[in-house]
Amino acid sequence: xxxxxxxxxxxxxxxxxxxxxxxxxxxxxxxxxxxxxxxxxxxxxxxxxxxxxxxxxxxxxxxxxxxxxxxxxxxxxxxxxxxxxxxxxxxxxxxxxxxxxxxxxxxxxxxxxxxxxxxxxxxxxxxxxxxxxxxxxxxxxxxxxxxxxxxxxxxxxxxxxxxxxxxxxxxxxxxxxxxxxxxxxxxxxxxxxxxxxxxxxxxxxxxxxxxxxxxxxxxxxxxxxxxxxxxxxxxxxxxxxxxxxxxxxxxxxxx
Numbered sequence: 001x002x003x004x005x006x007x008x009x010x011x012x013x014x015x016x017x018x019x020x021x022x023x024x025x026x027x028x029x030x031x032x033x034x035x036x037x038x039x040x041x042x043x044x045x046x047x048x049x050x051x052x053x054x055x056x057x058x059x060x061x062x063x064x065x066x067x068x069x070x071x072x073x074x075x076x077x078x079x080x081x082x083x084x085x086x087x088x089x090x091x092x093x094x095x096x097x098x099x100x101x102x103x104x105x106x107x108x109x110x111x112x113x114x115x116x117x118x119x120x121x122x123x124x125x126x127x128x129x130x131x132x133x134x135x136x137x138x139x140x141x142x143x144x145x146x147x148x149x150x151x152x153x154x155x156x157x158x159x160x161x162x163x164x165x166x167x168x169x170x171x172x173x174x175x176x177x178x179x180x181x182x183x184x185x186x187x188x189x190x191x192x193x194x195x196x197x198x199x200x201x202x203x204x205x206x207x208x209x210x211x212x213x214x215x216x217x218x219x220x221x222x223x224x225x226x227x228x229x230x231x232x233x234x235x236x237x238x239x240x241x242x243x244x245x246x247x248x249x250x251x252x253x254x255x
Contacts, residue, residue, distance in 0.1 A: 003029075003075075004026075004027055004028045004077050005028065005029050005030075005031070005074060005076055005077050005078075006019075006023045006028040006030055006031075006076070006077060006078035006079070007031040007033065007067075007071065007076055007078070007079045007080065008020055008023075008030065008031070008033060008080045008082055009033045009058055009080065009081060009082050009083040009113065010033070010034055010058075010082040010083030010084060010132075011030075011032035011033055011034050011040065011043065011082070012032075012034035012035070012036040012039035012040050012043065013034075013036075014183070014202060015082060015132065015180075015183060015202050015205060015206055016032075016034065016080070016083070017039075017043050018202040018203055018205075018206040019080055019082065019206050019210075020032055020043055021043075021047065022203075022206050022207060023078065023210075024047040024048045024049045026210075027048075027049060028049060028078065029049050029050045029051070030050070031051075031052050031054060032044060032051055032052070032053050032054070033054045033056065033067060034055070034083070035055065035057050036055075037053070037055045040055065054066075054070060058083050058109035058113070059104040059105045059108075059109060061108075061112065064112045064113055064116070067113065068113070068116040068117075068120075071120065073120075073123075075124050075126075075127075076117060076127055077126075077127055077128065078127070078129075078130070078213075079113075079121075079127065079128070079129045079130070080130050080132065081113060081114060081129070081131045081132060081155075082132045083109060083110075084102075084105055084106045084110075084151070085102060085105060085106070086102065086134075086136075086148035087099070087145070087147065087148060088144055088145050088148075089144060090144065091144075091147070094147070102147055102148065102151060103147065103151060106148070106151035106154075106155065107151050107154050107155070110131060110155060111158065114158070114162070114175075118162070118173065121173045122171075122173065125171060125172045125173065126172050126173065127173050127174070128173075128174045128176075128213055129173070129175045129176075130176050130177070130178055130209065130213050130220075131155050131158075131159045131176070131177050131178070132155075132177075132178050132180075133152045133155040133156045133159070133177050133178060133179045134148075134179055134180065134181075135179055135180065135181040135229060136148055136149040137149075137152035137153050137155055137177070138219075138221075138226075138229065138233060139233055139245055140233070140238055140242060140245075141153075141242055141245065142245055143245060143246035144246065152179075156177050156179065156219070159175055159177035159218075159219075160177065160218060160219070162175045163175045163176065174213070174216050176212075176213055176216070176217060176218055176219070176220060177220065178205075178209045178220045178222070179219060179226065179230075180200070180205050180209075180221075180222050180223070181199075181200070181222075181223055181225055181226040181229070182199035182200070183200055183201070183202055183205050184199040184200070184201055184202060200223050209222060
């Protein structure tokens, strides 16, 4: 029986489910975390390795506590902070409750689980922790997706900072950040957007992300387009970058 163990939040669909399939094919036993029990059961039943399911809502602090308690002292080789969602629209018009729930999932839960998991990994001085951000995290701001862009900027910032702390401590623990652009998943439906750029497949995105994670890349950019955006952002004046981003976001709104 494999002793390699990976934990995935937001595992019921999209990239989370694809991470589960690819890691299972690599021999990892899994803990799959999401809100939708039926999807988790179906996914677990079609994997090559043992996969336990944990049904919860990471927006709730007590559920994050329950995840960490459930894992206990078991060595986690890979932890994927994948749960998250977005929304699109004028900041004053988008639903406040949805905004705050987005912050709870994309920021608070990620932070809570990241800190808890790193403390567990410190016991073994080993493990990979990959936070799933977005191309939104490498841009200065996202008019018409203001809250989402802000949450993903947080994910990128904390990933880079903790990565450096671990390097300075000569730790064998890895923390990285995946910043994909459009990926062909359910995300666009939940965020009320239509992507204006061609999306990449979840299969390719996950395969590339895992390859780069094992190479200990700090920021993972899985497409030439996103690599270009990343480089352009370093030389582009702030006002121009915001105007260009605004133009792209308006297209998603059909404006």
